[in-house]
Amino acid sequence: MKTINANKQVNQRKLAYLLHMSLGKINKLVSILKEKSYLTVKGNVSFKAKEYISNCYPRKATILAAGYGLRMVPINTEEPKGLLEVKNEPLIERIIKQLHEVGITDISIVVGFMKEHYEYLIDQYDVKLIVNTHYNTRNNIYSLYLAKDRLENGYIIPCDIWFKNNPFSTIEDPSWYLFSDKLTSKSNWIVSKSHKVKHTKEQQLGNRMIGIAYLNKVDADKLVQRMSSLIKAKKYDLFWEDALAEKNTFLINGRIIPNSEHAEINSYEELLELDSNSSNLENEAIQIIEDTFNIDKSDINNIHTLKKGMTNRSFIFTVKDKRYIMRIPGAGTDKLINRQEEYDVYEQIRDEPYTERVLYLNPKNGYKLSEFLEGTRNSQADDWQDVIKCMNLLRKFHQQKHSVNHKFDIWKQIEFYETLRNAPSAYKDFLITKDNVLKLKPFIENNISNWTLCHIDANADNFLINKQGKTFLIDWEYAGMQDPDLDIAMFAIYAGYNREQFDRLIDIYYQNDCDEVTRYKIYAYAAVGGLLWSNWCEYKQSLELDFGAYSIAQYRYAKEYSKLVLNYLEKKNA
Structure with a gap:
């Protein structure tokens, strides 16, 4: 009916051409329209048809x-x-x-x-x-x-x-x-x-x-x-x-x-294929790849997003049949991470066989280009064979005593994240919990026996394991000088471990030779780390980034493990 209305002189051959139908089928349809009074005997559009059409206008x-x-x-x-x-x-x-x-x-x-x-x-x-x-x-x-x-x-x-x-x-x-x-x-x-x-x-x-x-x-x-x-x-x-x-x-x-x-247009490559001159193809990340490999953007293939991280957005791509990862810093990252310090860490560990090979890292804005570790998978915090591999690597790294000129000051970071969110905490008893966590500071500082470069973000997702069982540790943007026991606590709270699992982790790292004071110091670090990442989550939520149950879980570590360690200290000092 739309085609007939658009062609007031109804020519059945023309209709057959326009509608991609046979002339016989058009003749049959015209007969039906006449029977239903949508066309007059002479083949003109009838009043009934015009009334029908008037109700079919997209609005x-x-x-x-x-x-x-x-x-x-x-x-x-x-x-x-x-x-x-x-x-x-x-x-x-x-x-x-x-x-x-x-x-x-x-x-x-x-x-x-x-x-x-x-x-x-x-x-x-x-x-x-x-x-x-x-x-x-x-x-x-x-x-x-x-x-x-x-x-x-x-x-x-x-x-x-x-x-x-x-x-x-x-x-x-x-x-x-x-x-x-x-x-x-x-x-x-x-x-x-x-x-x-x-x-x-x-x-x-x-x-x-x-x-x-x-x-x-x-x-x-x-x-x-x-x-x-x-x-x-x-x-x-x-x-x-x-x-x-x-x-x-x-x-x-x-x-x-x-x-x-x-x-x-769902991807960079689809836009490139449709319009290679599009101004949107001129992108900083793409330019870095072109300059690093001395190639044209058309040589960059198979671009797709990796799982969106908590801090960054990353994508994987192929150049000459080899895969690489480009990291693009996420919203608010410039306030959270000192990229010059990250650069210094990668310079310190660049020759280590257990981390990613970085081809480009901008110490000003955090863009990072690295080789993709083929044949690897993320470790699983609930697979204790994986956990053993992770702790063996973490212990080896700590024992190497790498050194940089900056430390990760966890106490200052707690205050810093709290300042960034620029609003009272959503947790009603936050001030009580924070006070309990801060009371742990003397106990922690009086019992630090080692001081070395630490990963800080040592969660299971940052440990990769290949098919031969070799383990890698990646993403060092929070790394700095610290007590290695903090890394153990961070692994536990990221994994969501209960007390029994936490103790098992400590025993694996210390090879069943952890004294009581050190164990409670690691518990204390769980409380401190929980408050740190809880504040971090609240800041991120102010940027409309919600990490769901993870946020509450970190606050629970701050609350429960601060009480646990304070009760221990009270009994010990009684």
Whole structure:
């Protein structure tokens, strides 16, 4: 009906060409439209058809642009992916202009990550911004749910799509979801010849999902009802398309376009392939890689994000079939870590066989490029064979007596993190707990017998073990001169050990030869470390970075182990 309305002189051969159908099928459809009075006897559009069409005008659009776009590393450290430039035009501006071409000006954009970067669109295109404050913990089903009151007779559009030709129209009906004709193992949905969307069978490839949809009122109401049920059940990790699924079928039909008609930009390499001249490809991390290896950006392959760390964002990439890691410092890191001191530590241990080989480290901003340790895995704190390997390496490192010109002053760091958060603690008894921890300082300082370079961040994730059982210790950004017993305590509190596990760890490191005072000093370090990282977590939370149960666990170590050691000292001195 849309095609007929657009071609007022109905020529059946022309319709067959436009719709990619046989002339016989077009003739049959025209006959049906005449029978239903949508076409007159002469083949003109009838009043009934015009009335039907008047209810099928798209009136609004919602663009989803709240997420991190983690696969866009390293670009996403500088610009949200909706504003990436392709052929001298930001992606989201191209989408807005294409919507304007079909008369849609009622446009809302759901924003979150780097939301301020989208603010200029309000003045330039008269759009509205809907802010998703939970963008870092909830998937895009929550973003769309925030726009639930404006979905009927409207488009849903991801911000990272580029279309060669305008995919939108002045007339739409029925509802549809857009798929590519490209088949992929990453999709569980296949579009039939009748446009029904069905779940793929075992080992069957599915049509690539593009993410754009049009919803009429009936289907919009159904989608909102389904999303509301899922949000009520706190199914925040879902994609909004999951609300379209009903057993083995989709709530709405599928529409297919040629894969060559669009590009979904989910990675640096996809942007490079689409537009090698994009200004967003000029990135500091990429430039470091180019300069270090004396290569062009096109020689950098297989870029993907590593697990997001607590302090940094890192990505892995390949150059000449060898893998490397680039570390990009996270939000607020410049206040937490002295990069010159980190540089000094790596210079001190650079020839040691048990750590990563660093190819580039900037002592000013913390960008670090290192070789990927192939065939390794993170140690497991609940696997005691792994723990033995970790403690053997930690003991060996401590015995080497490496030295640098700075120390990790844990007492100053506690006060420093507390100052950074610039607000009272969320814990009601924080001042009592802090006072108890500070009372441990004389006991600790009176019983330090060794002083050497320590890792400080000696948690199980920073110990890597290869297939031959060789152990490595990486990520030395907090390292400094300290009592080696602090490293033991740090391993325990990161692992979440109970008292029995803690004692087992101490016995492994000390090879069953730890005296009582030293054992309680290590307990005291657990309390001090717990307060330190609790303050650290509260500061990070002020930057909208939440570490969940880890934060509370660290505070519990501060509270419980300070009481444990104070009771011990009281009995000992009685």
